[in-house]
Amino acid sequence: MINALKKDGLGKNIAIMGLGTLLAQGINVLIQPLLSRIFPASDLGIYTFVISVANILIPIASLKLDLLIVSEKDDMRAQYITDICVLACFFVAFGLFFFLIVCKIFFPNVVLLQYGSLIYFAPILVLTNGLRFLFISYNNRYKEYKLISKLEALRELVRAAIQTASGFLIFGAQGLLAGYAVAPVLGYRLQMKRYFQGLKNRPRITFSQIKGLLIRGRKQIMFIMPAQLINSFSSSLVTMMIGALFSASALGYYSMGVRVLDVPIMFISSNVSKVCFQRICESVSESQPISKTIAKLVLILSAVSIATFGVVFLAAVPLCELIFGQGYGIAGSYIRCLCLMYAMRLVATSFSGSFTAFGKQKYELFLNVALVLAAFIVYGLSIACSWPMESFLKAIGFGYSIMYACMLAGVLCCCFKFDRQLKSL
Template sequence: MRNVKSNSIWIGIIHMGLGTVLAQMINIVAQPILTRIFPAETLGIYTYIISLATMIIPVASLKLDMLIVSESDDKEAQYITDACIIINVFISLIYALVIAVGYQITDNNIFNKYGIIIYIVPILVFTNGLRFLFISYLNRYKEYKTISIIAIIREAIRAIIQVGSGFLSLGVFSLSMGYAISPLFGLNIQMKNYIKKLKERPRITAQKFKEVVLIKGKRQILYLVPAQFINSFSSSLVTISITALFSAKVLGYYSAGARILDIPIVFITSNVSKVCYQRISENVSNSKPVLKTLMSVIVVLSMISVLGFGILYFIAPRLSEIVFGKGYRIAGEYIRCLCVMYAVRLVATSFAGVYTVFKKQNFELILNILLIVSAGLSYIVCRMLETEVTTYLKLMNMGYTVVYLLMLLGYIVVCKNYDKKVRSVDK
């Protein structure tokens, strides 16, 4: 009985959750300070820079990092990790080249809108790409406590750099450097087991690298990379669109509101998704049913989401002014426009990776294409009608909500179909 309890999916979620709560408490404390020492426009430009990085960070390893968790052979998992590190370096360099070319081609495009600060973006991609890669590595070995400790270290370092730079009036560059440097703290802890195993085995060869990328990672690259990139781009498109339709100042207020909306996503979704992915992968490897696990988490998350975002809707304007300072009440109005979408998103994105387990990455690709279509249509309508920012956000809310509901339904269907096959084999 003791072993069953220690192996419970909720134990992993709780370990991850507690660490994330502490880490994000640091971030929560830092944000009101940042909104008081930096103008909304500066925070808007910082958000813009980060959004260009976050388009690429999730695919910096071409999604092969997910295979580290699901790979049954430990030695193969080490080679996949090798390949991911190499790919992360190449992707960062390629993005640097794209930015350099884009910076020179035309005036006032997405790469040169705010000057040479854009060249920090590939550094953000590289350091944060390594961070996510080794989170997957630790997840393989259920090192949830270590993941949590490193998250606390990372957020503390970032807060110190960003708040300190604010008092020294160092601007957008120092804000961005806080985001770039902080993932390096604790990286030696994340890599400890990997380096130990690296010393005990042969290095990855060109042939093995090719095998990992073209055979093991084929479906990841063909389906999940485009799906993830489109998903990330659809999120960044909101930031880019607000800047294009309105101003960096409006983006600053929106980014403040988005930080409040993102708190439950960071606290809950990111941790639940890692644990659920590991547990469902393990069950599939052992030919065990998965739908019960999925549905139990959906029910709990749905109750939390409806209650949390329901309360937030009513208190958002006043809360934003209290948290961020005078003038930020408008951020609360932006929050209200997006509450429904975030409530559904919290549940749906808590099962990221489920399609990979069942080799249904093409489903995720289709759904993420729908996200970007929704974002594009919202932009076009608001550009043509010259609407207010709240109208744009409400259109985004409707379109994204529908897509996230379809995503959640898809998870249930694939798990149900898998369970049917397991039961038929048992009979």
Template sequence: MHKRLGDFIQSKYFKSISQLTTGSFIAQIITLIVAPISTRLYTAEQLGVYTLILTLLTIFGPVICGKYDLAIVSAKDDKEVMELIWSSTIFSVLFLFFISIFYRFYLTSYPEIIDEVGNFAYIVIFMLFIRAFTNILTSYNNRYKEYKTISSVYVVRSLVQNIGLVLFGFLKFGAIGLLFSQLIGSLFGLRKQSKHLYKNILGLKFVRIQGIKNVVKKYRKQPIYSMPAHFLSSTSYSILNLFISSLFGLSTFGYYSMSYRILGLPLSLVSMNVSKVFFQKATEEKSKYGNYYKAFKQITLLLLSVSIPMVIILISFGPYVFELFFGEGWYIAGVYVQILAPMYGIRLIVSALTPALIVSGKQRLELIIQSCFLSCSVLAYLICKLFTLDMSAFLSIISISYSLIYIVYLIIIYKLSLAKN
């Protein structure tokens, strides 16, 4: 095992992951430095309102392009890439129209959002529009292995967003300041990401309607299976925001939102970046050898070496670190982290490997698995509401049920990685 891991560390594969994770690491360090400042500049309720608004971005952001953007990575040639860029853009504009209608009704269910930020709540619609282009450009960069570009953009966006967060906090802008810091940060880096694409901009001008129709048909599994599956994946976590705020109030949700944010850092730092490289590598191996077991094995070993120490540290010291780091009263957020840590440890590994279902053409299977997560979250909500259980019980049900699903998910991916064409 040590020899295999050592060989992996010396590979170009690991170098690609290192380039991506270096930028993410710096970005997350910036976020960690600013986090204890934010808990002293903003109330738990303001952080809760901000998180409720961003729930729309969390749910729809990854699927705003119908997952056609992901197909850019494995497109057969440059012509098809340009057709997919157009397909992704058109889909996102149409989808955004329907999301805007949904969001209007969503706000009527949460009057506390309008009370806190007014019509500034609609800023998130513009953020989704920006996210569509970010998704397209990231896939384009990934196709050409421009990992340094992706990495540097992570840092710039995090730096700008956190500077804005502190500045608006001192100016007492409240949740509105949090929204503006997120918006301004998302704009930075777009020019750098589009530099390569701009050199080939003529390719976009020569795309024909028939070509767009062809790729829409060819990659129809993306919006039919991958998009709903990713939507359910995002919803299975984001819907917890709605359930917790409904069951336990905005203040409790504010504390949970910080624990959720901290637990999400390793996913942003490691899992999301490793996933990009795994997708590219697994696609190559599948084409060349008929399976991608080697890529699966290398990634699993790497992530196990990260996941196990992380879970041990969070369970052992979570509440004490939160109280010390974020200030008086934030101990309870550390307790929430203790409960959720085992599940997040498993999630760290499995989330990086989920592109395997696309590589194997099993998007329908992903949809079924993600439906299980959403079903468990709804069941946990109903149980807690019926028996008047507390927050710890709710999170325990979520942690145990989600962990079991992730284990089954990992076994399925392992079997798929062995399968020959």
């Protein structure tokens, strides 16, 4: 199976992306024990809460039109789609800022504002990180995987430096958020080099072209964007629910646990998803079969996921005490509640965006609506039954695991159906 992936170049591209993410996440992992010792758990909780709000909009800052940059056949049209995505990032960030101002005036006691003015970091995070991911899609179109990998590692290094300095200077949650906001800006010039070269040698986009491309990408806006928004909301919703049900310190312990669980996701699925999406789009465009390659990759990822999160489950409590310091065994117990969900998530999210290639965006929307409904059901049960934190997390993990399994099954069905259609031609 691995040899098959090597032959078609998929394994090589995944390895290149994986190396960059290994460096980036290596820096992230190494800095966490220091941050847990120089920041109180409550500051880490506030930091996680604000990031969770921003993370609702960061993935859809480009209205999910950035996926079309990768799949678009015509280079000029891809350039114009990128223009629209840049404008969308600014629009979405400003929209969040305006929304927060309205909440401050009319709903001052809303949960979003429970940590005061720090929430206004969220629009900045949306803008800087939205542009970062937009141009990762642009680089992905041209298979510039080495560039993506180098910049991701360098950005993590800068973020770690800013946050560490902030801790020693006792800047609190503000310093943590500043590092997260500023780091993505590093590397824009390199990421945008090809784009700016194209910008100099082509006519500027017109209003009629914007209108036409928005109509062309209406499925992205109507189905994939809401699906991603709901998916991001479902992930951030857990953090906000913990903030509402439990203390900032509990949220801080949870955040450190999630950082441990996110390492395999960031290292494996985030890179596999970019390469797989590009390959699926290419295969669909060129009418080439794809199901065998994807099925083999699912088996490999499943084996890796089970082994990885099995070890994490067994070692979580003593490992957290050792890495993060005394008292962080609590984070380890939270990790154990979520291992099943993250094992399913690693495999399923490795094929993120794949429904776009098959024109089945509505399926992704339905599945993500189900994720949000599952979270609200668990939230209601938690209030009614006065569940402790561990019970809340176990219920969330079980509900989300079912949804991720359905998501993966849907992608596989699309691949096999596409191959059957090719054979019938």
